[in-house]
Amino acid sequence: MLVDVASGLSRRGHNVTIISSDPLGQSSYYPLNGNVQHICLGIGNVTGSSSFSDAVRRMVGYRRMIGEIRPDVVIAFMHSTYLPLGIALLGKRTPIIASEHIGPEHYQSRWLERMLLQLTPLIASKITVVTDQILRSYSRWLRSRMTVVPNPVSFTAKRKQVTSHEDTGRVRILLSVGRLAPQKNQQCLIAAFSEISHKFPNWKLRILGEGELRGALEQQVFDLGLNHKVELPGAVSDVSQEYLRADLFVLPSTYESFGLATAEALLHGLPAIGFADCPGTNTLIRNNENGILVDGPNRVHALATALGQLMANPQELQRLSEGSTERLEKMFDVNTVLDSWEMLIFQVARPNRE
Numbered sequence: 490m491l492v493d494v495a496s497g498l499s500r501r502g503h504n505v506t507i508i509s510s511d512p513l514g515q516s517s518y519y520p521l522n523g524n525v526q527h528i529c530l531g532i533g534n535v536t537g538s539s540s541f542s543d544a545v546r547r548m549v550g551y552r553r554m555i556g557e558i559r560p561d562v563v564i565a566f567m568h569s570t571y572l573p574l575g576i577a578l579l580g581k582r583t584p585i586i587a588s589e590h591i592g593p594e595h596y597q598s599r600w601l602e603r604m605l606l607q608l609t610p611l612i613a614s615k616i617t618v619v620t621d622q623i624l625r626s627y628s629r630w631l632r633s634r635m636t637v638v639p640n641p642v643s644f645t646a647k648r649k650q651v652t653s654h655e656d657t658g659r660v661r662i663l664l665s666v667g668r669l670a671p672q673k674n675q676q677c678l679i680a681a682f683s684e685i686s687h688k689f690p691n692w693k694l695r696i697l698g699e700g701e702l703r704g705a706l707e708q709q710v711f712d713l714g715l716n717h718k719v720e721l722p723g724a725v726s727d728v729s730q731e732y733l734r735a736d737l738f739v740l741p742s743t744y745e746s747f748g749l750a751t752a753e754a755l756l757h758g759l760p761a762i763g764f765a766d767c768p769g770t771n772t773l774i775r776n777n778e779n780g781i782l783v784d785g786p787n788r789v790h791a792l793a794t795a796l797g798q799l800m801a802n803p804q805e806l807q808r809l810s811e812g813s814t815e816r817l818e819k820m821f822d823v824n825t826v827l828d829s830w831e832m833l834i835f836q837v838a839r840p841n842r843e
Contacts, residue, residue: 510550562838572605614634615836618635738759742764762780
């Protein structure tokens with residue numbers, strides 16, 4: 490999302506610089522527009538938790554670099570960046586847009602982050618969230634500075650063609666995309682798949698992503714005897730091809746601010762399954778139109794039942810794959826999203842350089 494927005498704004502003539510803590514000389518995982526400057530601070534471990542000293546060093550680096558660049562506005566993505574950035578820029582006149590990409594559920598068990606989040610209106614001119622649903626779930630104090638800017642969704646013009654004719658010789662793929670983290674609930678998905686995998690010998694579960702739960706998920710797969718049926722390939726840069734190769738998409742998250750992977754899957758013509766009580770998922774999947782919203786007290790069994798029903802019914806997979814994506818294309822088209830970002834930037838940017 491950051492790459493799409495930064496590259497899009499650069500193509501529209503804005504001077505865009507990205508500052509990250511990546512190792513010195515590190516190139517962007519996703520390709521950036523050639524006019525976007527990428528500055529790597531080389532501070533700390535970007536794949537794990539940061540130490541207090543790393544946080545302080547990063548704040549010093551932010552203040553120094555932003556002082557040199559003298560931008561009209563700074564956009565900081567996620568609370569782990571915009572909170573220390575706000576502290577780093579105290580006393581400066583550079584306006585900050587804090588871009589939040591998670592819902593309040595994330596902070597329920599994180600009391601310190603929840604407390605620090607309340608300081609955001611004091612350091613940021615605006616806070617962006619990705620949906621009206623998420624905006625309404627925050628406190629009135631935070632909502633006073635919030636505005637909705639959807640995420641752009643990258644997708645190919647080519648939609649997957651799902652056939653209703655069963656090809657028993659082809660391996661079929663149940664795809665899930667997301668960080669290997671508790672929020673994404675992949676343990677539930679693996680357990681659900683284990684309940685039905687013996688009925689579908691030509692189906693494999695492929696979970697894309699990387700995160701702190703890799704070891705636990707690999708152990709779960711081993712314990713259930715699913716090594717030959719479940720793949721954990723890690724992060725993949727060309728996710729579009731993964732959607733086109735897959736037959737069914739599933740995201741078992743307990744909460745989402747915006748189900749980017751779900752939106753991408755639907756726009757590629759993949760039917761999708763998710764939980765009906767998951768914010769971010771239940772706004773994208775329309776039950777029995779482009780996918781299935783799962784409900785029930787036993788989440789593993791309910792998910793297994795829904796998966797089994799679709800995996801056994803290629804005609805239903807085809808019908809759901811043909812659901813209209815016009816609504817999603819209009820909402821999350823990159824040019825529409827860039828228009829929103831430009832309006833917000835012009836609204837908060839300082840009118841004159843110092």
